[in-house]
Amino acid sequence: MRDYSFGNFLHELRMRRGLTQFQLGMLIGVSDKAVSKWENGSAKPQSGVLSKLGQVLGVSVDELLSCKYHTPDQGGTKGVFAMKKQIWSKALSNLREKYGEAPPFPVWSRYLTEQAELQSGDMIVYWELVARLSAEAKKQKERINVPGGTGAFFTAYLLGASGVNPLQPHYYCPVCRKTEWVDAASDGWDLPPRSCICGEMMQGEGHGIPFETYRHVVQRNTSFDISVSPALFPFAKAFAVDYFKDCDFRTEARAVDGAETLKVKNEGSACIFTLCADESLARISLLEQATGVSFDEAPFCGREVIEAFRCSETDGIPDFQAEFIKKMLKTVSPKIFSELVQLLGLAHGTGTWRDNGEILFRQGHPIGELVAYRDDVFLAARKKLSERGICDTGYAYRLMEDTRRGRYAKSGIPDAERKLMQECGLADWFAESVGKIGYLFPKAFGVSRVETAGKLMWYKLHFPKEFHTVMDK
Numbered sequence: 157m158r159d160y161s162f163g164n165f166l167h168e169l170r171m172r173r174g175l176t177q178f179q180l181g182m183l184i185g186v187s188d189k190a191v192s193k194w195e196n197g198s199a200k201p202q203s204g205v206l207s208k209l210g211q212v213l214g215v216s217v218d219e220l221l222s223c224k225y226h227t228p229d230q231g232g233t234k235g236v237f238a239m240k241k242q243i244w245s246k247a248l249s250n251l252r253e254k255y256g257e258a259p260p261f262p263v264w265s266r267y268l269t270e271q272a273e274l275q276s277g278d279m280i281v282y283w284e285l286v287a288r289l290s291a292e293a294k295k296q297k298e299r300i301n302v303p304g305g306t307g308a309f310f311t312a313y314l315l316g317a318s319g320v321n322p323l324q325p326h327y328y329c330p331v332c333r334k335t336e337w338v339d340a341a342s343d344g345w346d347l348p349p350r351s352c353i354c355g356e357m358m359q360g361e362g363h364g365i366p367f368e369t370y371r372h373v374v375q376r377n378t379s380f381d382i383s384v385s386p387a388l389f390p391f392a393k394a395f396a397v398d399y400f401k402d403c404d405f406r407t408e409a410r411a412v413d414g415a416e417t418l419k420v421k422n423e424g425s426a427c428i429f430t431l432c433a434d435e436s437l438a439r440i441s442l443l444e445q446a447t448g449v450s451f452d453e454a455p456f457c458g459r460e461v462i463e464a465f466r467c468s469e470t471d472g473i474p475d476f477q478a479e480f481i482k483k484m485l486k487t488v489s490p491k492i493f494s495e496l497v498q499l500l501g502l503a504h505g506t507g508t509w510r511d512n513g514e515i516l517f518r519q520g521h522p523i524g525e526l527v528a529y530r531d532d533v534f535l536a537a538r539k540k541l542s543e544r545g546i547c548d549t550g551y552a553y554r555l556m557e558d559t560r561r562g563r564y565a566k567s568g569i570p571d572a573e574r575k576l577m578q579e580c581g582l583a584d585w586f587a588e589s590v591g592k593i594g595y596l597f598p599k600a601f602g603v604s605r606v607e608t609a610g611k612l613m614w615y616k617l618h619f620p621k622e623f624h625t626v627m628d629k
Contacts, residue, residue, distance in 0.1 A: 163195040165223040169213040170195075179272065184208040212276040214240060243284045243315065244271065250314045256333040263335070266323060270311045270367055279373075280311060282429050285399050286382060287316035289392050297444060298388040299437035299451070303380045304601030307363075308370040319452075320603050322365035327358040334358075342524055343494035345457050360457075363497075363603050366538075368553055369531045370598055383434035385441055392431055393418045436474075439626050443615055446622040456610035457493065464613050466490055472616065472627045473609050475500060484509065488523055493606065500602045501528030506594030507565055516585060527589050529599040530560040540581035551580065555590075562594035 170180050170191075177195070178188040184205060193199035201209060206217045213220075214237050248267075255263050274280055286302055293300045306312045307320030325344040327336040329352040336358070338347060347360030384392045393416075397407050400420055408419045420429040440451050468485045470476035476485070481503045490496045502509040505528060513526040527533060537552035555577075558564060564573075569591045577587045616623040 161223045162200060162220075163197040165220070166191075166209075166213075167195045169215060175212075175272065175275070180212065183212045183276070214276065239281055239284070240275075240278070243280045246284070247280070247311050247314045250316075254314075254328075254333070255335060260335050260337075262324065262337065266310045266367065267314075270309060273367070273371065274309075274311060279309075280315070282380070283309075283312045283315050283317035285396060285429070286312075288399075289382070289384065289388075289395065290316055292391065292395070293384065293388055294452070296388060296391070297441060298385040299440050300385070300388070300392075301383045301434060301437060303382075304604040305370055305373065305598045306380070307600030307604050308365050308367060308598055310367070318600075318604075319607070320363060320365070320600055321361045322367070322600065323362040324364050325360070325362040327352075328361050329354060329356050329358050331356040343492070343497065345493040363599070364531075364535075365599050365603070366531060366534060368549060369529075369534050369556060370600070371553070372557065381430045381432065383432050383437060385437040386433040386435060387438065387441075389416070389431070389433040396420060396429075396431055439629070442626045443612075443619075443622065446626060447615060447619045449615070449619075451611055454611040454614045456607070456614040458614070460617055461610055461613050462490065462493060462496065464617060465496055465609075470609075470613075472623065473612050475504075475605050476609055487514070488517065490523070493610070495523050496610075497599070497602045497606045498523045498526065498528045500606055501532075501597060501599065502526060504602075505529070505596050506562065507592045508596070512589055512592045516589065521585070527559075527586070527593065527596070529602060530556050530596040531599040533559045533590060533596070536582065536586065537580055543581065551576065559590045559593055560596040564591045565594045 170177070175183070176188070177191040181188045181191045185208070186201075186205065190199070190201075194201055206220055210217050210220055251259060251263070251267055259267075283306070286300070286306075290300050302318060306318045308322055309318065310322050312318040313321050321344070325338050325342065325347060327334075327338065327347060327350055329335075332352060332354040334352055334354070336350075342364065344360040344362040350358045352358045393409065396418055400407060408421075410417055410419070416433065418431040420431075444451050464470075465476065465485060466489050468482040470482060470485070475481070481499075484499055484503055488495065488499050490499055502513045502523075508526075508528060513523075513528070516526055517523060527536075534549070534552050534556040537555050538549050541547075541549070541552060569577075569587060574587060612623075612627075
């Protein structure tokens with residue numbers, strides 16, 4: 157006798173996730189025919205598959221077996237399930253508010269890609285919390301800082317958890333919402349001024365950050381740290397505890413190195429959120445008060461700012477004041493922000509500059525061609541594969557992962573791997589370069605750090621007295 161109750165419940169969960177039977181089967185390791193049998197009631201999944209189904213569909217095994225959602229007092233995950241549904245609705249609403257009811261295809265496609273990948277995890281629940289804390293920080297004229305890797309997610313940008321737009325560089329009109337994609341530019345910050353046909357000045361956005369370079373984070377529901385101004389911490393702590401009160405999450409306050417922190421963990425996954433106070437953020441708040449200029453609105457994309465970096469006038473600028481990076485600035489002499497972002501990646505990665513990128517740069521390779529971030533490996537391989545008519549990105553992703561983790565630097569590049577790189581069309585110098593790399597940061601990290609550094613440089617140039625009074629403490 158067929159069990160239609162389970163099949164109907166499974167069908168509802170799958171449709172809410174926007175998955176086809178084939179996609180659901182791929183995510184849990186079965187065929188679409190197996191999923192079809194489950195839904196039509198002719199078969200049921202084995203016990204070992206139920207936990208995978210629950211993780212992908214956002215419900216517990218008990219809920220799957222009982223074919224109904226548990227209420228909060230039954231200890232189920234309805235609280236998280238309901239939150240995620242509301243958050244996705246908010247993200248879609250924000251997408252249409254910014255890019256119009258019929259957003260450009262690249263925008264819509266990126267959103268759908270992330271939605272399919274993120275449905276099974278809880279990351280957007282944390283991003284919504286960060287977005288609310290960011291809004292409150294602005295009201296209280298305090299600061300909040302999120303991990304740079306968050307900038308790889310377009311969904312985080314839509315929710316307000318990140319200020320980094322990871323789409324390809326483009327012009328955007330805030331009035332008529334017209335979007336113009338630019339192939340030549342490597343970063344939206346470098347786009348020259350342009351007027352829209354409606355008469356409004358268009359904004360340059362987009363940093364060309366592929367979602368795939370942070371897929372490993374989605375798969376393992378990683379932990380991430382959020383830091384706030386010390387003055388904002390009491391409010392942020394209370395807000396976070398209240399935010400998760402109806403969910404199957406555990407909060408724990410403790411002191412680490414004399415500073416109070418708050419850890420939030422979902423008992424059903426390895427995703428951990430840590431909140432802590434950061435004194436350096438208080439300095440930015442003081443700088444805003446001393447100058448009357450909001451840090452978020454500091455117009456740092458001017459020629460004067462990049463010129464100051466090019467001339468190594470970086471004392472007091474985080475990430476750029478060490479002597480070795482000043483030397484890099486003199487060697488590279490960056491003329492646009494995309495080059496400054498690339499330089500920071502070369503400086504922070506392991507095995508990326510000395511005896512590697514520096515040699516290649518002196519040989520005539522432009523800095524934008526060098527491997528500074530994990531994204532560079534993925535994009536270079538994807539481009540070569542596309543030129544050969546190969547649309548899937550499996551090899552590009554695996555090559556990026558092996559490089560960022562330093563596999564080749566530790567054990568050398570096997571002959572079979574070199575052959576694959578040659579078949580892909582990657583140059584010999586590229587293979588030699590990735591063979592020396594011990595670790596690569598995500599480009600989103602570099603973009604976030606360069607934005608902070610650029611804004612501080614703007615303050616330093618326009619308010620030197622206030623800058624040194626605050627930052628030299």
